Amino acid sequence: MTDTTNLGTIWVVGQRRAPGGTFPPPAGGGGGGGPPDIIGVEPEEVELNPEPPPTHPCDDPATALPWNVDAAAAAAAAEFDRLGRAAGEDGINDRERGAYLFRRGDGSVGFGPLPIAEGPLFSEGGEFVSSGLGDIDPGSVVGFIHSHPQGSHRPSGPSPRVGLEEGDLGFFNNYLVPLMANNDATPRLYIVARNEVGAGQTPYNQINAYDATNIESSINNFEEGPEVNPDGTPCPGQ
DSSP states (O other), X not given: OOOOEEETTEEESTTBOOTTSOOOOOTTOSOOSSSOOOTTSOGGGSOOOOSOOOOOGGGSHHHHHHHHHHHHHHHHHHHHHHHHHXXXXXXXXXXXXXXXXXXXXXXXXXXXXXXXXXXXXXXXXXXXXXXXXXXXXXXXXXXXXXXXXXXXXXXXXXXXXXXXXXXXXXXXXXXXXXXXXXXXXXXXXXEEEEOOOXXXXXXXXXXXXXXXXXXXXXXXXXXXXXXXXXXXXXXXXX
């Protein structure tokens, strides 16, 4: 896909952290206002850049979709954390929760079905949770997100444990991709887990994105997928 966000000389997909360490700005997030003042030069002597200003991904439906899918993943992750705390748990850190990301009739992206599916406590051996679609139209699905234990930011591969034979890779290849076979969206699997940081740093719920281009290599090469802005917001009106 050609979905991109202009960050000067860096272009990224959706709401992902750039190599420089920053997330892309939201639509309408500042800028503009005409050319800068240049000391000692009269305004009429300034040669304006004939190139039009870069557009935001929200300005194009093709690039707005991955932007809004990332935003829905961030909203779902926040809900997982809220549910955990409401249950007296350590936020997302005690059990796995999962949800589908889907397009609504108005083009916005939501998560569900509700109530959110959850697995047993990690301390009781709970891991992958598979949620039914409920009343979500299979043709509207654009991805899936679930939580992992602290520090576990990569998808899981096949496991000898009963019920976990396929892991996240099997779920992605054998269920999510076929489910979205007639969908124009790219199948995406998101994983959210609290990160492990150094002394003096504050951990947060880190979201990583995976698709067909990186999910298997992330398992084989111990590489984390692109990080999604946990405070990502949808396009205006979405």
